Amino acid sequence: MDESTNRIEIAHDASIVVDGISVNYRTKRYAPATESRSSGPLSALRKRVNGGKQTINEALRDVSFVGYKGDSIGIIGRNGSGKSTLMRVLAGLTKPSSGSVYAMSDPVLLGVNAALISALSGSQNIRLGCLAMGMTESQIDRKYGQIVEMSGLEDDINHPMKSYSSGMSSRLRFAIAAAVDPEILLIDEALNTGDAQFKERSKNRMDEIRAQAGTVFLVSHSLGTIKANCNRCIWLDKGDFIMDGDTEAVTKEYRNFVWRMTEGNKEYGQKIRAELMHNRPPIQAVVVDRGWRSAKGGA
Ligand SMILES: Nc1ncnc2c1ncn2[C@@H]1O[C@H](COP(=O)(O)OP(=O)(O)OP(=O)(O)O)[C@@H](O)[C@H]1O
Incomplete structure (x- = not known):
């Protein structure tokens, strides 16, 4: 992408462009907490609190794709693949x-985005969550009934x-997030917690x-949920971008892979x-329209 001239050649139905992103988490790796008679458990604990060798965890490696208007994109992969x-x-x-x-x-x-507070009622949290997402009081008044119903x-x-179960909390969060009419909605596992209705x-x-x-992105371990919605x-697998395509084709290959591995x-x-x-x-030649939000990498 040629940013210096801001020359743009993007398919006009694109909504999001992900251009070669990698994410490295810095984390500490501790020696196994072995207990010996001489050091004792407290000594092992002290080592864990004070020490630890810095390691780099490559959560995503060179991921590129273009999301289009009207796409509902499922994100699948084993635990720790980089979906979240x-x-x-x-x-x-x-x-x-x-x-x-x-x-x-x-x-x-x-x-x-909806930073909710557990001591407050669902109703109060709807107002709080909507305010946090930038809605005005009158917009909230208009949407309130729809959020409760959803x-x-x-x-x-x-x-x-x-006093809510985790499923009830997820439903409230979903309803609040979905109320802002986002052009790009990202959903991480929330749909698995709800009932059929x-x-x-x-x-x-x-x-x-x-x-x-x-455009909707949906992370789920349930291939049924992905197939029904995307x-x-x-x-993704261990940070690598393995496949991108038609839901039926990708889930078929993924199931085959998981079956072989297990x-x-x-x-x-x-x-x-x-x-x-x-x-x-x-990925196809990318695009960026003037005025698009851009998040750049780099230390
Ligand atoms: N804040 C963090 N600090 C260090 N490492 C992290 C952090 N968050 C995630 N990771 C590591 O990054 C990798 C990807 O994690 P991520 O949560 O994105 O995977 P995931 O595919 O969503 O996993 P799951 O299906 O288990 O929810 C994992 O190895 C994880 O341990």
């Missing part, structure tokens, strides 16, 4: 170590949030956002992984 990290980078909450993200408007990450918490909305409501809301030419799917045929699983990565087409 990718969501945080897209939302601007984690700065990439290198690479850039360009978006037509600020992506809203479900649950994080959350399905009509009977509990005046109870403190600390909530799943139906949230799917309808996501369809609405897509129909208004928005037209496109990205598979069946003990790891070598074959790794071969599939390497081939898919190797065959991944380069």
Whole structure:
């Protein structure tokens, strides 16, 4: 991308461009907490608190793709693959170590932007969450009923949030985040916690956002949820970008890979992984429209 001239050649139906992002977390690695008679458990604990060798954890390596208006993109991968990290980078909450993200408007990450307080009621938290997302009092008044209905918490909305189950809290967070009509909505696992009725409501809301030419990203371990909600799917594994394409095709390859790995045929699983990565087409010539939000990497 030629930033110096701000010359832009982006497909006009693109909503977000992820250009070669990597994320390295610095973390400490401790020696195994072995107890010996001479040092004792307290000594081992002291070592863990004071010491530890710095290591770099590569959570994402050179991830590039273009999201389009109307896309609902599932993000799949084993534990620790970088799915949540990718969501945080897209939302601007984690700065990439290198690479850039360009978006037509600020992506809203479900649950994080709504900094809710457990001692307050659901109703108070709706106001708080909406204010935190930049809505005005009159916008909140207009949306309040829709948020309560979407959350399905009509009977509990005046109870403190600390009395809610985790599923109830997730539903409230989803309903608040979805109320701002974001052009780019990022959802991390929230749909798995709801009951069938909530799943139906949230799917309808996501369809609405897509129909208004928005883009939805959905992280889930449930391939059923991904298939029911996404037209496109990205598979990450240990920070690597393995596959991007039609949901049916990507979930099929992913299931095959996971099956090989758990069946003990790891070598074959790794071969599939390497081939898919190797065959991944380069991303199309990218775009950036003037005035797009940009998050840049770099120390
Ligand atoms: N704040 C952090 N500091 C250090 N390492 C981190 C941090 N957050 C995540 N990681 C590491 O980055 C890698 C990717 O983590 P991430 O949470 O993005 O994966 P994930 O695919 O969302 O995992 P899961 O499916 O288990 O939720 C993991 O190795 C994780 O240990």
